[in-house]
Amino acid sequence: MRDGGRIAAAIEVLDDIETRHRPARLALKAWGEAARYAGAKDRAFVSGLVLDVLRHRRSLAFAMGDETNRARVFGGLRTHWEWPTERIKAASEEEHGPGSLTAHEEVRLAVPAELAPAPVRGDFPDWLEASLARVFADSAAEAAALSARAPVDLRVNTLKTDVAHVMKALEAFHPEPVGALPNALRIPAPAASERAAPVEATPAFEKGWFEVQDLGSQIAAAAAGDIKGQQVLDFCAGGGGKTLALAAAMGNTGQLYAYDADARRLKETVVRAQRAGVRNLQVRSPTEKDPLRGLDGKMDLVFVDSPCTGSGTWRRHPDAKWRLTPRQLEQRMAEQDAVLDAAAPFVKPGGRLIYVTCSLFAEENEDRVGAFLNRAEGFAVTPAAGAADAHLTPQGFLRLTPLSAGTDGFFVAVLTKAH
Numbered sequence: 001m002r003d004g005g006r007i008a009a010a011i012e013v014l015d016d017i018e019t020r021h022r023p024a025r026l027a028l029k030a031w032g033e034a035a036r037y038a039g040a041k042d043r044a045f046v047s048g049l050v051l052d053v054l055r056h057r058r059s060l061a062f063a064m065g066d067e068t069n070r071a072r073v074f075g076g077l078r079t080h081w082e083w084p085t086e087r088i089k090a091a092s093e094e095e096h097g098p099g100s101l102t103a104h105e106e107v108r109l110a111v112p113a114e115l116a117p118a119p120v121r122g123d124f125p126d127w128l129e130a131s132l133a134r135v136f137a138d139s140a141a142e143a144a145a146l147s148a149r150a151p152v153d154l155r156v157n158t159l160k161t162d163v164a165h166v167m168k169a170l171e172a173f174h175p176e177p178v179g180a181l182p183n184a185l186r187i188p189a190p191a192a193s194e195r196a197a198p199v200e201a202t203p204a205f206e207k208g209w210f211e212v213q214d215l216g217s218q219i220a221a222a223a224a225g226d227i228k229g230q231q232v233l234d235f236c237a238g239g240g241g242k243t244l245a246l247a248a249a250m251g252n253t254g255q256l257y258a259y260d261a262d263a264r265r266l267k268e269t270v271v272r273a274q275r276a277g278v279r280n281l282q283v284r285s286p287t288e289k290d291p292l293r294g295l296d297g298k299m300d301l302v303f304v305d306s307p308c309t310g311s312g313t314w315r316r317h318p319d320a321k322w323r324l325t326p327r328q329l330e331q332r333m334a335e336q337d338a339v340l341d342a343a344a345p346f347v348k349p350g351g352r353l354i355y356v357t358c359s360l361f362a363e364e365n366e367d368r369v370g371a372f373l374n375r376a377e378g379f380a381v382t383p384a385a386g387a388a389d390a391h392l393t394p395q396g397f398l399r400l401t402p403l404s405a406g407t408d409g410f411f412v413a414v415l416t417k418a419h
Contacts, residue, residue: 001042003087004097007073009035009042010049011098014069017054017319024054024319040195048192052076054318055123055147062120064108070098071105078109081192085109123147124321131361135399142360145403149189150315152197153407155213156183158248159277169204173197180405181222183248184215208275213241216312216400216407220305220356221245223384223398223412229254230300233292235343236260237283240269242305242356247278257299259284259292292346299346305356306368307335312358312409315402333363340372344379353379353415358408360401365411369397378418 001009009031016027028047032038038046053060053069053076060075061067074092077083085106093100101109119126122143132139154175156166163183167175175185187197199205200212221242224232227250234243237258247256256278260266263285273281284291309332314321340355347353355372357364373379383396393399398412 001038001045002094002096003091004094006042006045006049007077007091008096008098009038009046010053011069011073013046013050014053014073017050018069021323023323024050024317041193044195045193048194049073049076049081051318052080052149052192054322055149055315056080057318057322058120058123059116062116064105066104066108071108073098074101074105074109118143125324127326128324128361131363134362135360136401142401142403145401146312146314146321146360146409147318148315148402149192150214150402150408151189152187152199153178153213153215153218154185154187154199154210155218155245155248156185156210157208157244157276158183159252160207161209166204166210169209170199170202173199178215180215181218184218185210186215206275208277211241211244211272211276213245214313214316214408216358216405216410217241218245219400219405219407220398220410220412221249221303223354223356223414224249224301224303224352227254227301231255231257231298231348232301232303233257233259233295233299233343233346234303234305235346236305236307236339237269238262238265238305240266240272242303243269243281244272244276244278246303247273247276247281250280252277252279254280254300256281257284257292257295258282259286261286263287295346297345297348299348300351302343302346302351302353303356304339304343304354306339306364308332308357308359308364309361310358311360312401312411315408329361329363332359333368336364336368337371340368341375344372344376347417349378349417349419351417352382353417355413355415357411359411360409365399365413366395366397369413369415373415379415380418382414382416384412384414 013027013031053072060072064071064075077088089101118140119129122140124143136142156163173187175187178184178186190196237243237260243258258269381396384398400407400410
């Protein structure tokens with residue numbers, strides 16, 4: 001495909017996302033299945049352009065003075081892909097291109113837009129402005145950082161190997177130590193028109209030497225501290241990313257229990273644990289009768305990776321921020337209250353409850369912890385210690401953001417139960 005056809009395809013996919021209200025992943029898949037003639041580079045180009053436009057949807061429309069996806073795509077090529085106007089013009093006029101630039105489009109590509117309000121500069125819906133302003137002094141800057149492309153972060157699996165061996169095995173991708181954690185590596189984000197490094201297709205991945213895991217997620221798991229030999233319950237294990245990080249920290253000592261209310265998600269946990277060489281894991285499925293029987297009041301640590309809006313992952317799922325509604329936020333808050341209440345009884349006296357979200361909103365973070373402490377007896381906040389001390393809030397909570405920490409957005413609260 002030539003550039004014009006790729007640009008037209010990106011506009012088509014964005015229109016499909018908007019009119020049919022479907023996730024970007026599904027819209028891109030449908031286009032790829034219909035466009036059998038498109039090669040790998042074509043697909044990477046279209047996908048990269050679509051995701052970049054979704055990341056900057058509002059600011060691009062503002063800059064172009066036009067709410068159409070055609071205008072947003074042109075603005076994205078000029079602003080974020082740094083194409084000169086002449087290149088955009090030439091590509092648009094190609095046989096399968098989207099058509100010649102209008103006089104208005106040419107003017108807007110050439111003239112910088114005036115100062116925009118915070119939700120436009122930060123590319124987020126108006127209704128979230130108050131929520132972000134509660135947490136950040138400069139909500140536009142924080143949200144804008146969530147519109148950047150994310151790197152590929154890796155967690156070296158110390159149950160099987162070490163950093164040096166993984167760096168050698170992946171040297172073609174140029175991984176580098178991150179510094180925040182000793183077993184974390186990072187591969188920079190690819191150019192928008194290129195595919196992310198296919199690290200999961202390597203023999204080292206098949207051997208279980210590493211997992212693909214955002215650095216923020218790794219730091220959240222590391223907040224558990226030294227848990228060797230302990231009894232640990234991962235109460236919302238999901239696909240098992242943090243479960244495996246906890247297992248590595250335990251060094252196959254003690255006992256790790258993985259539970260999730262959705263039994264289907266635990267299937268992936270079992271497969272990943274086998275590949276990673278985890279030997280101290282018991283998976284407790286909700287399909288069993290009383291799956292957590294016998295664990296009440298016996299856990300040194302209960303780790304709650306709570307359901308949330310996922311606002312901290314907008315770098316990777318930019319379409320999600322445009323689908324989020326106030327009702328969905330309220331639903332997540334209710335779920336978070338229920339999960340905390342359900343998890344607390346498993347903590348033994350002197351044990352800890354760690355509450356984690358990948359959300360930026362105080363409604364899902366500080367507010368939920370505060371409400372829980374008002375309901376529950378005997379729990380108190382303990383400052384989250386470790387490699388991320390610089391990111392502690394005055395209350396002792398851990399907050400990570402792309403702007404402050406170069407990670408996805410995460411919130412961690414460590415609550416200790418009185419003896």
